[in-house]
Amino acid sequence: MTLPEEDDTLRSLEVKGFAAFVIGAGGLVVLAWSEPVSIMFKKFPSDIRKAFSEDLKPLVYRMRGGPTCLFLPDSTAPAVSVQAWFRVGSLTETDPLEGISHFLEHMIFKGSENLEVGELASMAESSGGDINAYTTNESTHYDLISMPDKFEGCLEALLDALWWPRFGEGEVRQERQVILSEFNRTYEQPDQLLQYHLYLEAYGPRHPYGRAILGTRQTLKNIGAAELKKYHKQFYTPSSAVLVFAGAFDVPQVKSILRKRRKHFLTEWPKPGRRKMPKVPLPTPLKAGPRIVVRRGRSGTAHVELAFEIPPLTHRDAPVLEVLGIVLGAGESSRLYEHLCMNTSLMFDVSTDVYLSGGPGLFFLGGYAMPENVEQAIEQILHVAKQIIEDRPLTSDELGKVRMNYLTGLEFRREGMTGRARVAGYSELITGDPNYHLNYMRMLLEVDANDVSAVARRYLSPSRLTAGVFFPKGEAPRVGVRRIRNAIWSGFENHLERKRNDANQNQGVAEKSTASRRTRSVSPQRSYLKNTRRSVARNTPIETKLPGGGRLVMLPDSGPPVFSMRAVFLGGQRNESARQAGLHALMMSAAPMATERCPSFIHTKEVEGLGANIDGFSGRNTFGLTASGLSAVMPEVMERFVELLSVPAFDKDDIEFARAELNAERDSELDDLGQWCRFKGYQLLYGKHPLGRHPLGTTKTMAAFNQRVLRREWRKRTSPANLVIAMAGNFDVSYLEEHLPKMLKPWAASAPPKTPALQLATPRSLSRKRFRSYKIDGASQSHIHMSFLGTTFHDPARHALAIISAALGSQAGGLFLELREKRGLAYDVSVSSYESLDPGPISIYAATSAGMEKLVIDLMRQELARVSYKGLGDQEFQRAKSYLIGGLSRAHQRAYTRAADLAGRFVHGLGWETLEETKRQIERVDTNTVREAAHYFMKSSKECLVIVSGNTLK
Numbered sequence: 041m042t043l044p045e046e047d048d049t050l051r052s053l054e055v056k057g058f059a060a061f062v063i064g065a066g067g068l069v070v071l072a073w074s075e076p077v078s079i080m081f082k083k084f085p086s087d088i089r090k091a092f093s094e095d096l097k098p099l100v101y102r103m104r105g106g107p108t109c110l111f112l113p114d115s116t117a118p119a120v121s122v123q124a125w126f127r128v129g130s131l132t133e134t135d136p137l138e139g140i141s142h143f144l145e146h147m148i149f150k151g152s153e154n155l156e157v158g159e160l161a162s163m164a165e166s167s168g169g170d171i172n173a174y175t176t177n178e179s180t181h182y183d184l185i186s187m188p189d190k191f192e193g194c195l196e197a198l199l200d201a202l203w204w205p206r207f208g209e210g211e212v213r214q215e216r217q218v219i220l221s222e223f224n225r226t227y228e229q230p231d232q233l234l235q236y237h238l239y240l241e242a243y244g245p246r247h248p249y250g251r252a253i254l255g256t257r258q259t260l261k262n263i264g265a266a267e268l269k270k271y272h273k274q275f276y277t278p279s280s281a282v283l284v285f286a287g288a289f290d291v292p293q294v295k296s297i298l299r300k301r302r303k304h305f306l307t308e309w310p311k312p313g314r315r316k317m318p319k320v321p322l323p324t325p326l327k328a329g330p331r332i333v334v335r336r337g338r339s340g341t342a343h344v345e346l347a348f349e350i351p352p353l354t355h356r357d358a359p360v361l362e363v364l365g366i367v368l369g370a371g372e373s374s375r376l377y378e379h380l381c382m383n384t385s386l387m388f389d390v391s392t393d394v395y396l397s398g399g400p401g402l403f404f405l406g407g408y409a410m411p412e413n414v415e416q417a418i419e420q421i422l423h424v425a426k427q428i429i430e431d432r433p434l435t436s437d438e439l440g441k442v443r444m445n446y447l448t449g450l451e452f453r454r455e456g457m458t459g460r461a462r463v464a465g466y467s468e469l470i471t472g473d474p475n476y477h478l479n480y481m482r483m484l485l486e487v488d489a490n491d492v493s494a495v496a497r498r499y500l501s502p503s504r505l506t507a508g509v510f511f512p513k514g515e516a517p518r519v520g521v522r523r524i525r526n527a528i529w530s531g532f533e534n535h536l537e538r539k540r541n542d543a544n545q546n547q548g549v550a551e552k553s554t555a556s557r558r559t560r561s562v563s564p565q566r567s568y569l570k571n572t573r574r575s576v577a578r579n580t581p582i583e584t585k586l587p588g589g590g591r592l593v594m595l596p597d598s599g600p601p602v603f604s605m606r607a608v609f610l611g612g613q614r615n616e617s618a619r620q621a622g623l624h625a626l627m628m629s630a631a632p633m634a635t636e637r638c639p640s641f642i643h644t645k646e647v648e649g650l651g652a653n654i655d656g657f658s659g660r661n662t663f664g665l666t667a668s669g670l671s672a673v674m675p676e677v678m679e680r681f682v683e684l685l686s687v688p689a690f691d692k693d694d695i696e697f698a699r700a701e702l703n704a705e706r707d708s709e710l711d712d713l714g715q716w717c718r719f720k721g722y723q724l725l726y727g728k729h730p731l732g733r734h735p736l737g738t739t740k741t742m743a744a745f746n747q748r749v750l751r752r753e754w755r756k757r758t759s760p761a762n763l764v765i766a767m768a769g770n771f772d773v774s775y776l777e778e779h780l781p782k783m784l785k786p787w788a789a790s791a792p793p794k795t796p797a798l799q800l801a802t803p804r805s806l807s808r809k810r811f812r813s814y815k816i817d818g819a820s821q822s823h824i825h826m827s828f829l830g831t832t833f834h835d836p837a838r839h840a841l842a843i844i845s846a847a848l849g850s851q852a853g854g855l856f857l858e859l860r861e862k863r864g865l866a867y868d869v870s871v872s873s874y875e876s877l878d879p880g881p882i883s884i885y886a887a888t889s890a891g892m893e894k895l896v897i898d899l900m901r902q903e904l905a906r907v908s909y910k911g912l913g914d915q916e917f918q919r920a921k922s923y924l925i926g927g928l929s930r931a932h933q934r935a936y937t938r939a940a941d942l943a944g945r946f947v948h949g950l951g952w953e954t955l956e957e958t959k960r961q962i963e964r965v966d967t968n969t970v971r972e973a974a975h976y977f978m979k980s981s982k983e984c985l986v987i988v989s990g991n992t993l994k
Contacts, residue, residue: 098284098464098474099291105306106278106298108315110464110474112286114457118929119169120191120287121458124182124202125465127317128275130251131178131399139255140263140271142175143219147268148182149173149851150211150861153204157211158861160201162852163194166919168926171198171851177249178317178398179469185458187926188288192297199301203278203308207265214864216260217889221867223254224820225887230339230711234510237333242347242402242506244324249399278305279312282468286461317470320399323349330505330528332521336513338818340708341388342414343510345406346421350499353396354471359484360495361403365392366442367434367492368425369405373441373645376405379424382641382697386417388704398470402506403499408704411516414509415527422500422531429497434489437649443485444651448670454600455933502532581942581952584777588760588788592780593946594767595938601671603769604935605678606943607685608664609762614730614878619744621730622702622737624663626745627754628656629698632665634689635680643680652677654684660731661877662947663757668936671770678780685758686787690750699742706736713816714823714868714887717988721825722881724810725984729803731878760788766943769935803829803878810984822893822989826884826900828982833875833948839965840973841873841882846920847912847970848884848903854916855884855903865892865899877948882977893987904978911971925959 098110107124128141151157164171167190173182182202186194226232236252243250255263278301285294325331350361369376369392380387390407405425409417428434453459468474509524584592616623632654634640647654652669654677667681709716719734726732736742767776831837848855849871859866866886874880884904888896912920931937932955945952 100474101295103298105302107281107283108468110284110468111291112460112464113289113291115288117287117457118933120186120188120289121461122184122195122198123284123461123465125282125469126180126276127280127469128180129176129178130253131248131318131320132275133251136259136262137267138251138259140267141180142253143263144268144272145173145175145180146215146219147207148201148205150215151206152200154200155197158852158857160197162919163197165850165852165923167194168922175253183458191289192293195297203276207269209265212265212268217864218860218867219254219260221821221887221889225867226254228713228820230337230343230510234335234343234345234508237335238345238347238506238508241331241333242323242325244326247321247324277309280315282465284461284465286457316472317398323400329503330507330525332524333508334521334524336511339510339512339711341408341704342411344409344414344417345404345508347402347404347506348499349504350401350403352399352401357495358396359480360487360491362394362484363442363487364492364496365394367438368392371648373648375424376421378641380417380420384420386413386420388701411511414516414519415523418527419531425500429493433493441649446485448651451600451602451670582773586763587781587785588791590760590763591946592765593942594773594776595942596773597770599770601770602935603668603671603674603767603771604939605667605681606664606766606939608662608764608943608947609758610661610947611663611757612659612661613735614660616730619741621733621741623745623753624658625702625736626698626742627750628658628663629702630690630695630750631688631754632656632684633694634691635683636687636689640691640694647680650676654681674771682783688754690747692747695747695750702736703739703742706734713819713988717823717825717986718883718885720812720814721827721984721986724812724986725827725829725881726803755792760791764943764947766939768938768942808981812986814988816988816990819988819990821887822890822987823887824893824896825986827984828882828978829879830873830882830977831875831879832877833950837973838875839962840970841977842924843920843965843970844907844974845871845873846923847916850923852919855900858899858903859886859896865896890989908971908975908978911967917967921962924962928955928958
């Protein structure tokens with residue numbers, strides 16, 4: 041199985057908006073560049089149309105009286121994705137029934153004329169797949185994945201659930217409680233609560249996009265079986281739906297299944313539904329801009345959002361706005377990150393988002409800051425944004441970064457088929473053209489600096505602005521609407537006064553940049569790398585010795601031209617003393633920022649300019665670096681990767697920035713009470729063992745890690761003999777074998793002798809139950825975490841525990857069915873088992889309403905007792921196996937997963953195990969082994985129980 045060991049916190053360039061939706065789809069672009077990357081974009085605009093592969097357009101079948109079908113067949117895919125899209129959301133609701141679209145989405149899983157409660161999810165998981173659903177302002181989307189051999193049965197079940205659901209009053213009452221639990225969970229989180237109020241203020245309470253997708257407590261009471269049945273009849277008309285199929289399936293057979301349903305479609309819905317999106321009205325805010333929302337509550341930091349009204353997805357300015365968003369806030373070389381986080385330290389993190397839909401959208405700028413910095417942060421966000429209009433237009437390097445990152449994202453997403461289905465379905469639903477995304481991406485990649493400046497001038501204005509701030513309760517009490525408004529006007533009005541000072545500062549930065557570039561060697565231009573020159577089976581890794589005793593392990597393939605690289609050392613949280621808590625987290629946050637020969641602001645721009653990503657990670661047992669990108673840029677990325685490994689700078693300013701960022705993250709953990717409850721559970725389970733400490737340490741321990749300490753610890757812990765570098769994807773094996781050892785040789789020669797890793801005592805098994813209760817003011821529900829000490833990487837029982845986790849915690853799992861589907865006691869229910877060098881945790885979690893804690897805990901214990909003494913039933917046992925095996929197959933389509941699995945297995949001394957061998961090991965597990973594992977590991981006497989709620993519980 042894939043080692044689920046590391047809680048990798050990666051700082052990657054995140055692209056948002058419709059184009060992110062497209063690159064999240066995959067399979068849209070086939071790159072055929074033969075020029076060096078450094079000159080690739082000199083003739084980019086004229087060649088971009090040739091980069092799109094026409095054969096990836098879906099086959100369209102508009103069935104009379106039935107849904108529009110889009111087919112994306114791929115016989116090489118390991119699975120099939122079928123998605124159903126409906127033009128149903130807040131846009132189709134009335135005020136008294138606000139939230140009914142989301143309510144109906146839940147009821148689709150509650151059985152039909154031919155399906156029992158939970159049977160749809162059970163069929164999907166028994167096929168090795170999964171199913172999920174989402175509701176937005178304008179659409180409802182169902183996504184089912186299945187293995188090819190059982191796809192047709194899953195399709196029949198999905199059609200039955202979508203168009204012939206049951207609406208029993210008892211089921212509706214129970215599901216209302218589940219949705220209220222989801223409601224409580226959502227609005228306990230500051231960012232979600234702020235977003236709700238911001239949308240309400242920006243669009244107005246009477247506008248569909250101003251409504252809450254979940255509804256309100258009052259409107260949920262108005263929704264009963266009769267209302268749901270009527271709404272379903274009106275808006276789930278088959279002829280208005282879009283079905284998308286992607287993967288290994290037979291098109292004629294799918295058409296045959298659908299044609300058999302046509303008679304039933306026409307009987308139930310004799311009148312055809314509309315195949316176009318309803319018209320979206322213009323926003324009707326109650327106030328003129330700038331509109332301001334200020335809220336206070338439980339939070340570790342202040343949340344800031346500035347949202348500007350923008351046109352719909354189909355407007356010609358939409359792709360230009362996405363480019364503007366990337367340049368301002370995507371990645372560590374973005375303008376907002378550089379100015380607000382690195383230069384002024386006013387914010388811990390920044391982000392941009394472009395909400396594009398069938399109606400008016402919103403352009404978001406924001407992030408997290410200390411409460412006392414909010415006013416100045418808002419002023420500076422607007423200052424940086426206005427620079428694009430007045431005196432600092434986009435550079436050719438910034439445009440190149442945008443294009444490279446989109447193309448990189450497109451190639452990485454070709455590793456799966458679900459995203460391909462998603463983007464085709466959404467394009468058809470919103471625009472009526474399943475290929476709209478192709479033209480959209482062409483427009484986006486041809487945007488120039490003048491286009492971006494013009495669009496910024498058009499939309500970044502006070503009249504279009506709605507600003508929202510969420511302050512921690514009790515912090516910055518004097519900062520209210522008036523002072524936020526003053527900061528906004530200051531940001532808009534004072535820009536020109538700063539131009540001269542900024543020009544002088546930029547000149548100094550440019551001079552520093554030039555000097556820095558002179559001190560590093562730059563790779564010569566290389567032609568596009570062909571696929572592996574050595575013919576190697578995909579499941580057979582190639583192992584090569586590295587200088588100093590390390591190992592290079594490669595798993596090449598002939599898939600999309602992308603690679604994923606991982607350098608890993610033993611260490612991590614389990615190798616930290618109490619005084620060193622958080623050491624690896626800070627070390628691996630600061631190490632990838634710069635080298636001794638290249639400062640952070642140059643290094644980041646170079647890497648992101650290549651469309652690549654280099655990050656650090658630290659987990660329970662290991663730490664190291666990761667890198668990924670297009671195969672074409674692998675040599676350039678590898679040089680920077682090796683330089684970070686050999687001579688990380690640990691610059692004092694970089695360390696202080698990373699420390700502040702991690703401290704803010706730790707201080708904000710109460711923003712998510714579910715996650716905080718899990719951490720408290722692990723703390724109780726492991727006690728004084730390192731895995732019981734916070735992975736980010738404490739403010740006191742973090743303060744002790746200065747430049748000298750980090751450089752010393754890096755040199756001591758990164759021994760060449762302990763190094764494993766894993767490589768997966770489509771890359772040139774011979775190039776790596778020839779050049780990587782040469783690059784590492786100077787580092788290996790100067791490194792100290794091998795330092796043995798600190799081997800700590802294994803956590804002691806519990807002699808009695810342990811219990812803790814935490815009262816959190818304002819908590820609207822109770823979070824319950826039950827845990828047990830599990831097993832290690834080397835224990836064969838790990839497969840049995842994985843089967844138990846799937847049998848209980850998946851959507852068709854016993855505990856999930858009992859708590860959520862049958863009793864309506866919880867929205868969030870999960871069961872997991874993680875292995876480690878030490879026994880990992882077995883975790884059971886649920887969030888429920890106040891007063892229901894005892895019942896939920898009793899049901900948890902009953903399910904565990906059932907598995908421990910009676911064992912799993914044959915059907916749930918086989919379903920859990922199929923679910924695990926199918927999930928592994930899909931995950932291993934990604935180069936990142938294969939590289940992580942490869943590195944983990946070799947660094948822990950487990951040796952290589954093919955995916956097929958892992959599947960066989962899971963298949964060999966029998967019901968007695970599962971029952972014995974449950975009885976041994978999940979005894980009631982070994983239980984650790986934590987409850988986090990608004991009340992004090994015993």
